[in-house]
Amino acid sequence: MNQRPRLTDVAKLAGVSKSTVSSVINGRVDEANRVSPETQRRVWDAVQQLGFVADPLARRLAGGSNHLLGIFTFEPIFPLRFRDFFYPFLVGIENEAEQSGFNLVLFTSAPQINGRRTIYQEGVNSLRLADGAILLGLHDDKAEIKRLIQEKYPFVYIGHREVTEGRVPFVTYDSTRATGEVMQHLFDLGHRKIAYLRLLEDNEPSWDRQVGYTQAFQQAGYTFDSNWIVRSQPALLNIALVTDLLATGITAVVAETDGIAMRVYNVAREMGYSIPADLSIALLGDPLEAAEGPEWTLFSIPREQIGQEAVRLLARQINSSQDEDAVQQIFLPCQLVKGKTTSRPRSSP
């Protein structure tokens, strides 16, 4: 069935050995490896005559790596609900994989148990199929990641920064800094009393933003009241709460999620306030549902770029010597987008 010419055929036709053909073809004729110009010509002639192209599979087998990059998610890779969330990462990953000559393996054969996939199946690291893998998704399994590190399997985590013994290579966005920029934007407009509305749960994203939020006050030299940090859930943000905020003198809020931002926006408007004239609202990130809602002031997460960067980082990991122990952790900057939900406060200084 396979009638492609092989290296042997070329060697025979050129009247040389396989090694010589290999050297010529791969451009490895140098000081260490001399081949006469005449021989080289004969080789190339034979290559042309037969239409020989080296089998990439064989090449990689002989060379050690298989140029396969894995993509692993603990939940389904193509979930309907989160498509807008994942998509940009995939775009970036595909893009960079193309540049670097990698193919991508989706670990779809990992069966889901309770809606979660596992890396280790019956004790075996299923990612081993690929030279390395990119992990992404909302959930994770610390134990599995820990094990990955132990066995020195090359991988890069996208998005999460949570550390397992501080040795997880990841690419993410600098939400702390981005939050600081949003705050600065509000300061510049004249706001001084700004609330941070965050989720109840103590997750990384909430915390990072909170750090950016409080640091902003310090750096700007403005006083800050810890009561301005409101932990809540979108559903619990009611009229009473907004009334309280405004009574405190708050003129702007930064919201952790689009759910929260949207809720405050709606409640405030129902109460007869106009946004942003009476209250500025900024979103700390991208809205998941791009279509809905007003034109937020926000920072946008460079998801596509994160995907690209992850592939690069992984490629470096794979190609480097094992000893290179420096764990790479990359924070990409976000872009501040000045929308229509922020403006000077009524009582502008």
Place this chain on the structure above:
Amino acid sequence: MNQRPRLTDVAKLAGVSKSTVSSVINGRVDEANRVSPETQRRVWDAVQQLGFVADPLARRLAGGSNHLLGIFTFEPIFPLRFRDFFYPFLVGIENEAEQSGFNLVLFTSAPQINGRRTIYQEGVNSLRLADGAILLGLHDDKAEIKRLIQEKYPFVYIGHREVTEGRVPFVTYDSTRATGEVMQHLFDLGHRKIAYLRLLEDNEPSWDRQVGYTQAFQQAGYTFDSNWIVRSQPALLNIALVTDLLATGITAVVAETDGIAMRVYNVAREMGYSIPADLSIALLGDPLEAAEGPEWTLFSIPREQIGQEAVRLLARQINSSQDEDAVQQIFLPCQLVKGKTTSRPRSSP
């Protein structure tokens, strides 16, 4: 660098030969190839202990199957613009791949030339890495597909039905029948003069729908005027054209694309007509941008199911003996959705 456990390692640990390990792992223990249960257990134990995963490259090189299914698109797999179009296919593919225990390879290393990827790179079928592949996308290259068939590489085409020597295995939707159902719906409402608005180009989708359209008249026993078929582009559908249609006595139109449907809808309304009271409009397929537009009467394409079916068909192809020459071509039924853009005509019988 490569510390992956190899077949040899497993064999040593289990105290058997490589062949035995290979047989056990690949489930090739049968009448012809007996391995005692005890030995099998030892092999599996060793596999687990070492965390062994067979290298897919080596597997393919040696002639076996590697349980890898390829996904190939002539354009980028994750295009931003068409994400809503591709996504459901991928969901279905992933889903079924999981069921069947296949991993997916995205052929991202194929470089794009003028925005198109090629299967054969310098004469080499890059898909060979996988046991078989699913091709999808808007564009295609007939020559490459032909070659795929010649070398008997297992693949399934999604969406397209266009034939290269009639031997392309594909999974698609039955747009002809679905169009017939839309027509029947209009007939039932009392419409008799129905126009078909299609694109200028002579593509498969236009043609299939046209067949369903004309057959509907025949089967219902209603007269049909070939002037009711209007070839145009969305941009060219102007007031004059709609005026002409209505003057002819047309009370309903079926549109090939959402672009066309949307255009007629807008033009007619600008002219002061109300939809569907004055003119019923049905869309022959799904709107690409789900958010926009009215609640169309349409037929919805089972894209997710198409993806699943494609994986199943491919799996069968891979597992079957080479001789099985029957080319499978599957047409999945669509679902008629009665929206708010069709109703009884003004001059209802």
Place this chain on the structure above:
DNA sequence: CTGAAAGCGCTTACAG
């Protein structure tokens, strides 16, 4: 019931 051997199509020291 199991293993030794050849082979897939290449690359890479190494020896001359």
Place this chain on the structure above:
DNA sequence: CTGAAAGCGCTTACAG
């Protein structure tokens, strides 16, 4: 300057 040999990690007859 060039080639014979071993090896990449598997599978597949084949022999016992």
